[in-house]
Amino acid sequence: MRECGLVAERVSAMFGKRSVVRDVSLTFQPRQLHAVVGPPQSGKSTFLRTLNRMHELTVGAWMTGRVLLDGRDVYDPAIDPAALRRRIGMVLPQASVLPGLDVRGNIAAALPHGLERSRQGTEVERALTRAGVWADVKDRLATDPRQLPEGLRQRLCLARALAAGPDVLLLDEPTAAIDPGHGFKFEEALYALRSELCLVLVTHDPRQAARIADTTTLLWLGAVVETAPSRLFFTRPTGTRTEAWLTGRSA
């Protein structure tokens, strides 16, 4: 497995003239889970979407700065955004299953194009196992995923993102819309994946970051307030704003 880190250098993101992310520079280490936390509307998701070039798909959206993967700027005109998104995978906030495909088909849809049919079953099982969802769906592979609970569907989306074989996985509030039981299992899977991938988790829930993140960054009004190893961030924050946010004294 390749060890890929991701570096954001002075990234600013705009919608038209409205600036949402301001001059953010962060390094995401391989085999680490880096949480980006902050209140709603702090630019967390927008920043995350600049990392895999999803931001540019929104009408009127643009950015400045650089995002480096293996030292190469992902905004280099020679880079195919679709190929890039296979290396920098993403789990969206809503559990969106692909229509007309059963559970197996949904995972297989993310496998690399041209993979032998005989290997597809193995790869689907591997992705589901890595996402910690194999035991829940192994007898329901031919089921329409729309009939499954929302939380289970979101865990399938994690498996689907893993099936694409990314080096970096971006997670945009992945447990915000699911029940605590599935949310906890989702977190368990992420915790296990830390040893394999570079994970970037956006969450508004500081407790979630405290439970599973190696490093945590607080974003406030689009700018970085503090970045620190999680054990320090949550016990001895250096900034007064961080402390105020963690203790709920600042909305």
Add this chain to the structure above:
Amino acid sequence: MSRPVDRFWQGALGLAFIVGLVPGLLALWGVVTHGVTAFGTVQWGALLPAILGTVLLTLGACLMAVPLGIGAGLYLAEYPHTRLARLSRFVGDVLGGTPSIVFGVFVWGWLVTATGRFSGWAGSVALALVMLPLVMRVTESGVLAVPASLREAPLVLGWPRWRATLSVTLRAGLPGLSIALLVAIARVAGQAAPLLFTALGNPYLSADLGQPMAALPLTVFADGSAPGTAAQDRAWAAALLLVLIAALLGIAARAVARREEARDA
């Protein structure tokens, strides 16, 4: 809102609905009663060319307008702020508000005079022009109704945009789109004006789209104003057939909608 005012508004809206519905129901009742009577007396051999013609002309129009309209609608939904999209939306609005007879005159001047003959193809092209803006706009609104998270789901897997649009966005919007398409087909199947200068009509049974072609709306127009009960019966029977086609397509549209509701429940 207080209860009496609420009741007043409910009553007023109900009354407006009934007043609006009555003329339509009376027209429908007239067509059904006259049409059922005419069904018993009409010579079906004389109506057969019009039935076949309507099917072929509508099919030809669908073959042209549906792929083009869906393609244009997808473009409008996926790239809404490009100059081409803004122009297409404007042209679509203008075409959508253009009287259908204008399309007939346009195709007559452009195709019929160029080829030197009235034909089923010319009729299909005229109907396709009527249908095109409808298909374009229902595709656009159908695709925009698909949740953004579902539209983005294949993109974050590294699918190219064209594949994501065709395999996921279009597929997710297909139930709504099918319903709208069935309604659009029913609407163009009943158009007489675009066919007057293009398909012209043909008393003989013909499946050759290169020749003038009969159609049910043309039969209603021509025989309805002709003297004699036989011609008038043909017109009433043709009118009832058009109503039945519209009803069948409407039932099909509702069946599609119910099936999707049951699947999502």
